[in-house]
Amino acid sequence: xxxxxxxNEIVWTVVVAxxxxxxxxxxxxxxxxxxxRVLDWSVAAAHSVSAGVVVxxxxxxxxxxxxxxGGATRSESVRRGLAAxxxxxxxxxxxDAARPFASxxxxxxxxxxxxxxxxxxxPALAVTDTxxxxxxxxxxxxxxxxxxxxxxQTPQAFRASVLRLAHRAEPExxxxxxxVEAIGKRVVVVPGEVLNRKLTTPEDLEWARTAxxxxx
Numbered sequence: 001x002x003x004x005x006x007x008n009e010i011v012w013t014v015v016v017a018x019x020x021x022x023x024x025x026x027x028x029x030x031x032x033x034x035x036x037r038v039l040d041w042s043v044a045a046a047h048s049v050s051a052g053v054v055v056x057x058x059x060x061x062x063x064x065x066x067x068x069x070g071g072a073t074r075s076e077s078v079r080r081g082l083a084a085x086x087x088x089x090x091x092x093x094x095x096d097a098a099r100p101f102a103s104x105x106x107x108x109x110x111x112x113x114x115x116x117x118x119x120x121x122x123p124a125l126a127v128t129d130t131x132x133x134x135x136x137x138x139x140x141x142x143x144x145x146x147x148x149x150x151x152x153q154t155p156q157a158f159r160a161s162v163l164r165l166a167h168r169a170e171p172e173x174x175x176x177x178x179x180v181e182a183i184g185k186r187v188v189v190v191p192g193e194v195l196n197r198k199l200t201t202p203e204d205l206e207w208a209r210t211a212x213x214x215x216x
Contacts, residue, residue, distance in 0.1 A: 127149040
């Protein structure tokens with residue numbers, strides 16, 4: 001289990017694996033990467049820093065995997081996972097199962113940032129491409145300064161009480177940091193990892209299989 005408590009903190013992780021894989025062409029969380037499934041890689045990393053891990057899965061798979069049944073949206077799935085996290089948890093991480101190569105170090109870094117006083121912490125990489133904001137007709141309306149932009153990953157860590165508060169009104173968002181920001185709390189960024197790539201397409205899965213063979 002690694003070190004479930006650090007400085008009197010009790011860390012739990014919700015691994016979100018409830019997606020249907022619409023863009024992927026199937027449920028990517030069960031695809032094999034090396035000798036493990038994508039889900040197994042993600043859960044193993046979460047266990048390295050957690051007293052317990054709650055896995056949120058499609059209804060057809062939850063009972064078999066010992067997980068919680070997900071909702072219609074990502075945020076609803078996280079809420080269902082949160083409901084299964086014991087009240088004693090003081091820090092809660094949320095991790096997308098589709099990022100199988102998140103390292104134990106990365107989990108420890110986001111947890112450490114919350115332990116140090118942040119309401120939330122997210123790993124992120126600098127944006128190297130120029131980003132354009134476009135309207136509904138694909139006409140460019142602005143070009144943000146990329147020096148102030150980062151591409152965010154998971155695991156994301158939060159003070160447990162803050163994350164529960166952020167979800168209380170059942171809001172929707174593409175990640176949990178957005179919901180925590182929306183209630184006026186402080187989210188900090190820690191350095192992300194290039195290998196912590198989200199598997200979205202079949203090409204991403206091929207990349208992951210190659211990376212696994214290279215002994216990530």
